[in-house]
Amino acid sequence: MFNGLRRWRENRRLAALAVPPEQWEAAVAGWPVAARYQGEERTALREMALRFLLRKGFASGAGFHITDEMRLKIATMAAVPVLKLGLNWYDGWYTVVLYEGAFIPNHQQPDEFGLVHEQGEVLSGEAWEQGPVILSWEDVCAAGTEEGYNVVLHEMAHKLDMRDGGVNGAPPLGDLDAVRWHAVFTEAWEDLAARERNGEPLPIDGYALEDPGEFFAVATEVFFEVPERIHAAWPALYQQLSAFYRQDPLAMARRLA
Numbered sequence: 001m002f003n004g005l006r007r008w009r010e011n012r013r014l015a016a017l018a019v020p021p022e023q024w025e026a027a028v029a030g031w032p033v034a035a036r037y038q039g040e041e042r043t044a045l046r047e048m049a050l051r052f053l054l055r056k057g058f059a060s061g062a063g064f065h066i067t068d069e070m071r072l073k074i075a076t077m078a079a080v081p082v083l084k085l086g087l088n089w090y091d092g093w094y095t096v097v098l099y100e101g102a103f104i105p106n107h108q109q110p111d112e113f114g115l116v117h118e119q120g121e122v123l124s125g126e127a128w129e130q131g132p133v134i135l136s137w138e139d140v141c142a143a144g145t146e147e148g149y150n151v152v153l154h155e156m157a158h159k160l161d162m163r164d165g166g167v168n169g170a171p172p173l174g175d176l177d178a179v180r181w182h183a184v185f186t187e188a189w190e191d192l193a194a195r196e197r198n199g200e201p202l203p204i205d206g207y208a209l210e211d212p213g214e215f216f217a218v219a220t221e222v223f224f225e226v227p228e229r230i231h232a233a234w235p236a237l238y239q240q241l242s243a244f245y246r247q248d249p250l251a252m253a254r255r256l257a
């Protein structure tokens with residue numbers, strides 16, 4: 001009942017939002033991942049991005065001037081992981097805070113508040129449990145240029161992970177086998193750690209080894225940005241991520257090529 005009413009209200013607001021498809025196309029043109037979604041899937045992605053904008057507010061960090069193009073691009077990146085899961089997976093929080101560049105968090109004891117932040121003093125992104133997602137626009141724009149890097153996908157993965165309490169590298173798994181999930185992730189983790197010890201090239205950023213939550217977030221970035229790297233290194237991990245997100249970005253990329 002609630003969802004029906006919510007959808008009805010949202011549909012009316014969506015119609016009133018009146019973002020021309022060309023405006024959305026221009027906003028996402030610089031992000032190669034968006035090009036993989038064609039036909040009905042492209043329409044669905046655009047619509048979900050607009051629904052994201054109806055449900056979430058953007059707040060400026062340090063007076064940064066936020067444009068519609070920025071909102072559309074970030075909303076589209078956020079929509080990609082939940083395109084098949086549903087936007088309700090982002091329920092329970094409302095704000096995206098956007099800074100021009102890397103920012104210094106103003107909290108003192110992060111761990112008490114259940115938030116996840118990235119390495120070091122100066123951050124590219126941050127996600128609070130039941131609180132905002134904080135992003136650096138410069139880092140958002142680095143997606144598609146640095147291989148596999150995408151701070152929006154990263155923070156959204158933390159948001160999905162938090163849905164069953166805490167950040168532990170496992171979002172609510174539904175029909176998926178949790179034992180299998182854990183085993184596959186552990187195997188990939190140990191392989192990544194071994195490669196790092198041996199000074200070998202890493203399929204995903206070594207930051208993934210901070211903790212299981214970071215592993216899931218970094219793996220999600222690479223799964224969508226350069227799926228062939230995850231698939232080549234750890235096919236079982238690719239399969240788990242594909243089953244969870246209900247998407248096969250490698251097949252989509254190959255269809256496009």
Ligand SMILES: [Zn+2]
Nearest residue numbers: 117118214217
């Ligand atoms: Zn993180």
